Amino acid sequence: MNKSTSSGGIGFLGILGIVFIVLKLVGIINWSWWWVLAPIWIPFIVWLTIILFALLMYLIFQRKR
Numbered sequence: 001m002n003k004s005t006s007s008g009g010i011g012f013l014g015i016l017g018i019v020f021i022v023l024k025l026v027g028i029i030n031w032s033w034w035w036v037l038a039p040i041w042i043p044f045i046v047w048l049t050i051i052l053f054a055l056l057m058y059l060i061f062q063r064k065r
Contacts, residue, residue: 013039 002025010018015046023029 013043 004007017037020031020036020039021054024031024033
């Protein structure tokens, strides 16, 4: 018997982003939109940095061969 579980959904940063957007739209916080949307774009920047670092390391090690 195989039991398959899948976790989907929005996650913590998604919920935090929605909360910040709602707070901004109702006027409770007066932050810049850059900071309101930070839970959405910061993880993307972190992953992009990791990928670029891994690619750079790959290219450096390929050149040493």
